[in-house]
Amino acid sequence: MTKSAYYLSALTALAATFVLLVNWQVHAETNRVQFPNLDELVHYTTVRRGNVTEHIMTTPAAIEAVRNGRPIPAGTQFVLVDYRDDMKLYRYFVMEKGEGWGADYGESRRTADWQFQWFWPDKSINMDENTARCQSCHSSQKSSDFLFTGYRIPRFNGTPVD
Numbered sequence: 001m002t003k004s005a006y007y008l009s010a011l012t013a014l015a016a017t018f019v020l021l022v023n024w025q026v027h028a029e030t031n032r033v034q035f036p037n038l039d040e041l042v043h044y045t046t047v048r049r050g051n052v053t054e055h056i057m058t059t060p061a062a063i064e065a066v067r068n069g070r071p072i073p074a075g076t077q078f079v080l081v082d083y084r085d086d087m088k089l090y091r092y093f094v095m096e097k098g099e100g101w102g103a104d105y106g107e108s109r110r111t112a113d114w115q116f117q118w119f120w121p122d123k124s125i126n127m128d129e130n131t132a133r134c135q136s137c138h139s140s141q142k143s144s145d146f147l148f149t150g151y152r153i154p155r156f157n158g159t160p161v162d
């Protein structure tokens with residue numbers, strides 16, 4: 001092989017690898033978020049929009065922390081259970097906070113130590129979703145620890161806040 005042919009094939013291989021990597025980043029999206037143990041979570045608010053009903057829940061420890069103005073502890077999960085048309089379970093959205101988990105992402109994508117995941121009713125991950133989209137939208141709530149409905153927690157007294 002001539003020198004230039006060698007460089008050309010090396011370059012082609014590099015380009016192919018790059019395309020593969022970019023594709024992989026857009027699709028496969030497993031991360032540290034685990035499917036929650038729903039029995040341990042407290043349903044504190046419901047959001048209704050058209051045919052969609054969302055039950056939003058978190059741990060008793062997180063509810064306690066928010067009420068007392070303390071930071072939400074590592075190990076916390078927030079779950080949005082999404083029901084459609086006559087309360088048929090459609091999907092689960094999960095946010096989970098873990099010590100140092102933010103380091104898994106570059107600074108522009110990072111949502112402190114929260115990671116996000118989308119699970120189907122059979123608990124499998126939606127591999128077509130890039131959870132960077134979740135992070136991007138929830139970044140607007142940075143001043144409320146990336147939560148949209150956390151402000152409802154202080155009003156929760158045992159009955160989910162509407």
Ligand code: HEC
Pocket residue numbers: 047054056078079080093094095116117118129131133134135137138146147148149150
């Ligand atoms: C375009 C903006 C947007 C995107 C994208 C988005 N969310 Fe949210 N999320 C919201 C809003 C707004 C709420 C409050 C509930 C509502 O209004 O439906 C919410 C609520 C939640 C909650 C309940 C805790 C909270 O913040 O109140 C979880 C958990 C959640 N989202 C996870 C996810 C996951 C996982 C993804 C990606 C698969 C995602 N979100 C993508 C806007 C977004």
